[in-house]
Amino acid sequence: MGWMCVLGWQTSCASSAFIAGTQIQGLVVLNYPDYVPKPWHGTLLTIAVAAFSVVFNTLLARKLPLIEATVLVIHIFAFFGILVTLWVLSPRADATAVFTEFTDGGGWGSIGGSTLVGILAGVLPLLGADAAVHMSEELRDASRTLPKAMISTTVFNGAFGWIMVITYCFCIGNLEEVIASPTGYPFMQVFLNSTQSTSSATAMASFLVIMTGFSNLTMVATSSRQLFAFARDHAVPFSPWFSKVPTGWDVPINAILTTFLISSLLSLINIGSAVALNSITSLATTSLLSSYIVSIGCMIWRRSTNSPLLKSKFSLGRWGLVVNIVSEAFLIIIFVLAFMPGNPNPSPSEMNWSILIYGAVAVFSVGYYLFRGTHRYEGPVAYVRKLEQ
Template identity: 25%
Template sequence: MTTSRPPTTRERPPRDVRTAAHATGTDAGTGTGSAADTAGLAGFGYPQELHRSLGRYASFAAGFSFISVLTTVFQFFAFGYSFGGPRFFWTWPAVLAGQLLVAACFAELAARYPISGAVYQWSTRLSNAVFGWFAGWIMVLGQIVVVAAAALALQVVLPAVWSGFQVIGTDTSPVSPDGAANAALLGIVLLVLTTAVNLLDNKVMSVVNRVGVTAEIAGAVLIVVLLLTHADRSPSVTVHSGGGGSALLVGSFAAAYVMIGFDSAGEMSEETRDPRRVAPRTILTALAAAGALASLLVLAALLAAPSLSDGRLGTDGLSYVLTSRLGDGLGRVLLCDVALAVAVATLAIQTSATRMLFSMARDRALPLSPALARVSPRTGQPPVPALVVGALAAAVLLIAFASPDAWLAIGTTCIVMLYLAYSMVTGPQLLRRLRAPLPPVTDESGAPAFSLGRWGVPVNAAALLYGLAMTVNLAWPRAAVYDPTGGHWYFRWFTLLFLGSALVLGAAFRAFRRAFPS
């Protein structure tokens, strides 16, 4: 048996309810515990349907596991190195600094709007229903493709652990026909498992997430320490060798792919206890910890690699460094930890996309909204969004069977969509801030909630400029990146074509809803 929010034709709570809750800061700041959290959510016009059972570490794990250092560094190290060489290390702290600006803006909003569907809700409440809807639409499409991209990472790890995981053909490279098809097969199996977990009680999902994140952090730290003990060169190699400026811009793709998803702590706000106090901190700590650990992992790999010039780093990446430096036995054990990180990352990203679908659907902003907005009172999970995200991500994986070369274009497109959706929050936030300072709010303990204060305008402006610049960098139609063999012009323009199609489809749906309101 399931329950859902009563039908309504509006797409968001009335403005007077939203601004009253925002301005007073008292809707969830007068006490602690589930009663105050539920009252705070009611102040935004929503009943408490998701089970509020997550603590601070679970909130941190939601953001960290979406970023998933081991998953994404192992998946994209070879790509970044092949373009930027050893100097591509410096793109990691640079991207981390830019993303911390965005995270600081998001932390401020998480303290004021602790609601599921963070990007959609924040953009709507800072601008208007139409702009916020498109931000949510772009975000959820990007998230679904990111789910598929994360599941593909198993191909980088499992065949290196045991050849039996290469079920299709013999070539394990994910860009070969055999490797791409096998990656799709492994990814679909993983999606079946993560969808099943997302249908269980959210406490089960939280336990899996926390255990996985703990194992990932421990494994990443161990890998860094072990590689540093096998280092053959000094950090100066990152300064004196590598590609030029344009190559580094492409090399930054790897770091840009990694350091996204920290907003997941905000996505889980309706399931987090004391979210105004907890979510802002965990957004920032998840990104800072993941970014620092990823940078150290990249540096350690560069210092310990058997060779920087034999071509292996640009093709086999970190798996090659681990097995060659630490031996097959220990290397494979650590790769098993990476495989666990891939599974947990896929689960976290799917959960985040599920919450976005749920949040938009309960505002009657999507097709089949009544079904998508339904929450099981037994599990505290919205089952239909979990099934939809799992099925659509699996469908995206099938593209690997038809065109292995398309995956870089598709993977970049989903990241561009997330960066664009982020800018659709920081942009309205800056405009709102220029008109008047964001009113102060209190957290559940009565203390002042996280705020940028007098640094708000410069930090917000820098975050917006960084986000737009990275969006352009990722989407730029470089033939050397998206069509290296030639003959596939549409791969170069795939991001713009996909984004344009998504906007047209979204506009058509909204026009249909206006003509035939439900």
Template identity: 35%
Template sequence: MDVELRVRAKGSFPSDGVTNMDYTTDERDLLRLGKRPVLKASIPILVSTQSLLNGGPAGVIWGYLIVWVGTLSTFTVLSELASMAPTAGGQYHWVAMLAPDSSRRFLSYITGWMTFAGWQAVTASAAYLIGTLLQGVIVMVKSDYTPEPWQAMLFLWAVLAFSVFINTVASKTLAHFEGMAEEIKDASIVVPRAIVISIVLNGILGFAMLLAYLFCLGNLDAVLDSQAYLGYPFLFVFLSGTKSKAGAAVMGLVIVALGICSTVGVLASSSRMLRSFSRDRGIPFWRHFMKLASRTSIPIYTIAFTATVSLLLSLIILGSSVAFNNIVNLSVVGLYSSYLISCSLLLWRRLQPQSISPYDPDIVRVGPNNLHWGPWRIPGVLGILNNAFACIYLFVLWFWAFWPPATPVDAQEMNFSVLTFGFVALFAVIWHFVQGKKEYKGPIVEIDC
């Protein structure tokens, strides 16, 4: 057993003669990582205004293609990691497996905090974007309507309430919105395949929609000016293309509905990630956050915490939407940081001969000193090149995510992501030395083999 991974409850898993071969493929995947399968496996299988300003329609097309290729490359690497270790912990768990001994716990801990903070910000920003989009649809239909910040906050609350309802009371319907890696059947194969196929298909469909959008763009200045009163210029394009407020409103509401479904999934991902990090004692009050509802195995405490954070963040809207946007920008830099660390460490391991062994479904335990590929990966030189490209792409995005979108810069245009990201990173480092290093030993082994 790897000495870096600590046994929390030796003998606590049933040991009445049941062997590794008596479990399902998914249970064996978790057992290989030292995790008990406790979550129920019941789940089956917009155009940027900034791009238009900077490069016009051609800039939008080339920007889309670059981002599509970069995203596909990045998530192909993450899919390889998900195949190796299909856990809800994701990035911090992968870092704990891949990092060198001298920095394993610290890097994993910081990555966990970056992922945790990023997902919390994603939840708030997703609900906020849908709320403001709904306001834009109302303005388009009712021209005398004046959107107010408090109304955007209430719309955010409504979207969040629906998401909480689906994640708790109507949890059986969650399968239609979201799948977590520990709750999906044959996760080590299905998750990577689903990620890559979805990016390819959505990229193709998105590009077709983008071309249609640009052909219907009309007067570029009028489209850009519409942002001042609609908030989202694509609503103006809908209106211009259909010549009907009702038709444009229906198209806008379709996007609202899709966004609400996305928020449901984001809340599920955020709460599961928090529960996983709590299970490994990475945050304060981890004993409470790791608990599951006794009858439904729902992480009710982490769902409540994530919803509460979004509610508290939404109060900032009453003072300044700019301040709120700068806080939720943490979703970008936080998650990109965790992706970059994970992809870089996998590339480092890849470049070491025989550092990662071939896939073996009968292997008992996968850990830092016993790395094995999952059943899904890109082999050889092609895998190395793709991994390297993903690292370069992520670093470029991460670097420019801290810069303001335009010059000259004033308080309204300033990007304060460096402040919010720096605060989270500083707090995580301080807490690590105050309490974290005493409790966090990396992903905890819950069973003994």
């Protein structure tokens, strides 16, 4: 599952940079209607966003806490600014239509099927709760601080997201027009329709672009630390190089540069096919979900068999097993749905090929472990025990 976690976070970085890059491209379309967006423009912007994240994770690494605290403040103020603007200026739909009318927009033949496939859009923003875990070695009292941070962040952003989704449904207007927006991003069209001002819509959309760009900064930090730690356990090829921290640096430079290289190479696929790139980046969902499923599954097994657990400063007590079981059931359902195509009768170019890539990585990782890893791999527990000695 370590390999799946590596795959998930590396493709997440590429996906985040790609979204930020194409959002910038959407802003250009919004302000210059005559501009014709080209795939290679989006690729260059993706690489630029990835490079931006590398600079902050190397030369400005010591400033990361300050930068992320500043982004949090922007996040909160931007949320309320956009929320109020939409409620004041947008024509609002009827509450009955928002809460009781459903359509099978995906053509699945049933509201239930369309809902199951569409639920992935709501899951994606809440993925990556383990990001802070991969930074735990750089935190004080991580065993107590991390669980609280993970739960509070999910609750905080989940509540904000719920409020904004309801607002968006009331203010979305003509759905077909919004989806067909030349910017490529429906929210930009909603902002424009609400304010009737290109400059105002640009200002509102810019906050979301900034949030997406800085989220990539955090993803690079997480992905590089995860790759570094996995390489330190000799679990990947070229482990000594990936796990090296150059003298005078406090960050794994080689792992950070590798993350940048992977994001840049994956972005090149967009020049040939944006659908192919989306299939690869959708691996982020399935790979991370599989790592969660295995981790929680191990906790369920140990709790069900009354096996001893490591001492923890944070515990859910008697509710721990219940939370694990409910989480596992939900994750398994989402994991299966994540391999589904966007419509029931996809052409080869529209097919979600992530299952093929996922299977190939799974086979390679098992083969690597059997023929190489068994002789070299040392788990993190063994590493901690060495430090204690």
